[in-house]
Amino acid sequence: MEENSKTQDSRNIKGMEDEQFQAELAELMKEEPTGKKKKKKGKKARRERTPWSRKRKLITAAAVILVAAAGFKGLGGEKDTVVTVATDALTKGTIQEELTISGPVSGTDSVDVVSNLHAEVTDIKVKEGDHVEAGQLLAVIDDSDVKKEVDMAQNAYDLAVSTYNEQQILAENGYARALQEQEAAQKDFDRTNALYQSGSVSQLDWETSRDKLREAQRQVRTFTVENGRAVANESYALQVKNAEFELEKKKEQLEDTQVTSPIAGTVVRVNTKIGRFADKIEDDKPMFIIENLDMLEMKVSVSEYSIGRIEVGQEAVISADILNGETVAGKVTAISPTGEEKGGGSTERVIPTTIQIMEDNTRLIAGITARARIILNEAEDAWIVPISSVLETADGSFVLAVDQGTIKWIPVEKGVESDIQVQVIPVEEGSLWEGMGIVTAPYEGLADGMKVVENGAGR
DSSP states (O other): OHHHHHHHHHHHHHHHHHHHHHHHHHHHHSOOOTTOOOOOOSSSOOOOOOOOOHHHHHHHHHHHHHHHHHHHHTTSSOSOOOEEEOEEEOEEEEEEEEEEEEEEEEEEEEEEEOOOOOSBEEEEOOOTTOEEOTTOEEEEEOOHHHHHHHHHHHHHHHHHHHHHHHHHHHHHHHHHHHHHHHHHHHHHHHHHHHHHHHTSSOHHHHHHHHHHHHHHHHHHHTSEEETTEEEOOHHHHHHHHHHHHHHHHHHHHHHHTEEEOSSSEEEEEEOOOTTSBTTOOGGGOOSEEEEEEEEEEEEEEEETTTGGGOOTTOEEEEEOGGGTTOEEEEEEEEEOSSOEEEETTEEEEEEEEEEEEOOSSOSOOTTSEEEEEEEEEEEEEEEEEEGGGEEEETTEEEEEEEETTEEEEEEEEEEEEOSSEEEEEESSTTSOOTTOEEESSOOTTSOTTOBEEEOSTTO
């Protein structure tokens, strides 16, 4: 009877443990609400952390399953009901907190080469992948119509200049004559006025001489004089300027029939074809896209929840499928001062950020997607445990150690946290030591002082 009673008690314990395990596993795998932060209770405030990734949840859940399986084995009806726990040896090392973001790779300098000329492309001098220098010829556009327009504009300009010159000569000659007539009228008036004062001429003769002088002076004032020299009417000068402007515009259009690259770089796209109109490219694309591929960069969008931890100058590690497992160095070079919508119906905002690739001659190419891993925080010579090894309770954070077959609750604070590991800082100095067995998936059912059997590296 006593043996049957122990067996029944063992089954009851196993049932209770199984229910507790299932409840805690369900809680672990529960999705956390996006953008909402839980308030932690306890004696000490701990820093907020980002929601667990699915990878972390799966790792933690797996650890729980392993330790639960080991513990249930000890409760399977045998006489010894001591729980078996999975442990790992505590070690020190370096841990990094990282942010990984994906984005397209592009050249540091890019231009779209377009044309406003409604004329056919007659020749294309480059193909995609060609390296070009600034000013190098890319394509030739039919210039026959533009040449005619240049000739017409030249004729109009020449006519305007000729008319201006004629008017200038007329102005100079007319002004000279007006000055002569004014001088003669002045002399005649001076003589007549003297005679009038002596009573030798009538008042009518004096008034006639005076009126002739006034008319001569009026004629002089009709001329525009600059620096003592008469100039043609301003309207003729404006006609010359307008004609000159039109001529220069047509000459520029003639130059534009020779399509050249504004920068040194690589031709990454050729969207035009011989026989097509230069200003009518399919889907309004540019004729050519030129990029400077000597230096590459990534354009990424950083979440508003993480941007506060990103700074210009931070180092990044760039990876991509094309690198076959290798990585290249990068650096954050620019952060936009404004955010924008993430899209896809999300209310989250993102901030455009530029990461420059600091190495030359890599296998990276523009247009592909790469991943940038930015180091946000780092701790060296730190106690490091799997994230699943930290037990969160209302009283704080703990790691559960096995000391001579007995569970020992050790209060800790969390430091730098990676995706699968976390730095633990003991509240009591000296409570952690190298090689001690740390329970990999603790739960509150493992009471302080409880006898257990180790099954792991810390055994």
